[in-house]
Amino acid sequence: MAAGLLAAAVGLTGCSSEDGSTTDAKATTSNSASPQAPSASASASSSTADRSSPEATVAAWVTAVVKGEVEQACLLMGEEGPPPTTGSEETCADDSAQGKRIRKSIGAFQESFTPSSGAENPSVEVTGAPADGDRARYSADEITIDGRTLEDLILSNSTGLEKGQLEVGIESSKLDDEWYVTDMAFDIG
Structure with a gap:
């Protein structure tokens, strides 16, 4: 699960890079998320994070990363494919192989994503084009x-x-009727 995110962590540290496409259209978001009006603002830390829109999911995932909440970040991750897989208490546990890989990756992301202010409850907002079907970047x-x-x-x-040397893209996909972070791409160069 989340192989794209694990590979991106390597790219973040400068060892490799992946192609990162971006969206051009912008849509301002509000502070409440709903499937009808894509928007997101997050600071929640429970495993019941809002997965009703791609913006809400990405905001909740980034918040979990900044706060160092590895299990929460893992629970918001998924992988497309037959069948799609999503983070679970079992796969995200500290003693699982998956949990150990995610912990290492999230640590690298946290260092790069955290403002110098080190706010305890960061305010994360996601704006951009609405989802294109079951996927948004x-x-x-x-x-x-x-x-x-x-x-x-x-x-x-x-x-x-x-x-100008860095392009980062975070993708969210709808899996089992909820949104999950399914990929993160870095283009360094």
Whole structure:
């Protein structure tokens, strides 16, 4: 599960990179999420995170990453395929092989995603084009954490990367009637 996210963690540390496409259309979001009006703002930490829209799921996942809530982040991850798989208490447990891999990846993401203010309850918002069917992709400039774009945060927490050298995309897909983070792509260069 979430092989794309695990591979992206390697790209984040500069060992490799993946192609990261982005969406061009922008849609401003509000503070409440619903399937009819794509929007997201998250700071929840329970396993009952809002999965009603791709924006809500991505916001909840980024919040969990910033807060270091590995199990919560894992529960919001999934993988397409026959059959689709989603994070579960069993696969996300600290002592499971999956849980150990996710813990390592989330640690790398947390370092790159966290604002220097280190807010205990970050305000995460996701804006962008509505889902195209059962899939949506958001670029790092469509995700803000405490008012700063994810792109700016990653660049400020990196060593040597400059604006224009990094493209990040987070994909959310509808699996079993709920949205999950299914891929994260980095293009460094």
